[in-house]
Amino acid sequence: MSEYAVEVSHVSKRIGTKSIIQDLSFTVSPGEIYGFLGPNGAGKTTTIRMMVGLISMSSGDIRIGGRSIRSDRKGALSQVGAIVENPELYRYMTGRQNLLQFARMSMQAPDKSEIERIIQLVDLQESIDRRVRNYSLGMRQRLGIAQALLHRPSVLILDEPTNGLDPAGIRQLRDYLRELARQEGMAIIISSHLLAEIELICDRVIIIQQGRVVAEQPLKQEDADGQVTVDLEVEDAAELEKAASLLRGRGHMCHTDRATITLDTNRNEIPRIVEYLVHHQVGLLQVFMRKNRLEELYLKLTGEAQS
Numbered sequence: 001m002s003e004y005a006v007e008v009s010h011v012s013k014r015i016g017t018k019s020i021i022q023d024l025s026f027t028v029s030p031g032e033i034y035g036f037l038g039p040n041g042a043g044k045t046t047t048i049r050m051m052v053g054l055i056s057m058s059s060g061d062i063r064i065g066g067r068s069i070r071s072d073r074k075g076a077l078s079q080v081g082a083i084v085e086n087p088e089l090y091r092y093m094t095g096r097q098n099l100l101q102f103a104r105m106s107m108q109a110p111d112k113s114e115i116e117r118i119i120q121l122v123d124l125q126e127s128i129d130r131r132v133r134n135y136s137l138g139m140r141q142r143l144g145i146a147q148a149l150l151h152r153p154s155v156l157i158l159d160e161p162t163n164g165l166d167p168a169g170i171r172q173l174r175d176y177l178r179e180l181a182r183q184e185g186m187a188i189i190i191s192s193h194l195l196a197e198i199e200l201i202c203d204r205v206i207i208i209q210q211g212r213v214v215a216e217q218p219l220k221q222e223d224a225d226g227q228v229t230v231d232l233e234v235e236d237a238a239e240l241e242k243a244a245s246l247l248r249g250r251g252h253m254c255h256t257d258r259a260t261i262t263l264d265t266n267r268n269e270i271p272r273i274v275e276y277l278v279h280h281q282v283g284l285l286q287v288f289m290r291k292n293r294l295e296e297l298y299l300k301l302t303g304e305a306q307s
């Protein structure tokens with residue numbers, strides 16, 4: 001057995017004369033949540049389609065759980081669950097009927113108790129016997145994930161999983177994916193345009209552009225847990241001195257520049273900091289939270305303006 005859940009080695013893809021992916025390599029470990037980022041047309045979907053066997057590679061190889069898509073296609077693909085486009089669901093059936101229907105078509109059909117376990121895992125116990133047409137988008141997404149989990153994959157691949165979800169739905173999906181990775185040791189690959197979303201959930205990210213890797217980097221958990229850089233703008237130099245000494249007295253490392261104080265803190269601390277300064281009659285004009293670090297890196301590397 002390979003130590004990696006996924007091993008992409010020197011993969012290239014040409015379509016006609018066009019080179020779409022060039023010498024792409026990366027690995028994902030069991031239990032790891034891996035983010036796949038890049039501007040439109042970078043080649044994310046093409047890579048994912050190669051990983052799930054929908055299109056062939058021009059050169060290189062992809063191993064899933066140590067098994068090569070080239071030489072043991074069936075063995076490799078049996079370990080992948082994916083939602084690449086919108087999950088195919090029968091809207092006139094209940095959630096459970098959908099799962100049973102897909103289970104029947106699966107090569108490694110799960111038994112009833114396994115299906116129950118998956119329903120619990122995606123937290124759909126309450127609504128599993130309702131018709132899918134009455135489901136919210138988030139519920140449909142979770143049913144799609146349940147469907148992708150039916151054959152017990154060790155790797156789950158999600159293309160733009162939070163598309164169209166509201167913030168509560170995004171949060172729920174995030175908590176749930178974390179649990180899957182932690183409890184089941186599943187490797188999860190998420191492709192997304194939403195940097196903040198990726199930053200919150202992923203252990204590591206790869207950024208690709210024009211079919212090549214431009215960066216791969218771990219995301220520190222402190223960042224994901226809400227560490228931010230904050231700029232506090234005050235009225236004048238006198239206020240600046242006063243605010244900086246108050247903050248230092250409270251144990252914050254901060255530096256000052258003209259009428260702005262900059263400090264690193266946890267997002268949750270910001271209201272308390274503002275309250276403290278206002279309580280001490282500091283003339284506070286504005287509070288800015290800096291763009292997160294992943295976004296800064298992404299913009300620097302891809303030169304792409306994000307909306």
Ligand SMILES: Nc1ncnc2c1ncn2[C@@H]1O[C@H](COP(=O)(O)OP(=O)(O)OP(=O)(O)O)[C@@H](O)[C@H]1O
Nearest residue numbers: 015018020038039040041042043044045046047193
């Ligand atoms: N069948 C095809 N024939 C020709 N070119 C293609 C084909 N499929 C994809 N491409 C091109 O390959 C490049 C990568 O496309 P891909 O869909 O993988 O990008 P992406 O990173 O997923 O972008 P998006 O986020 O917009 O989906 C694009 O320039 C696209 O036009």
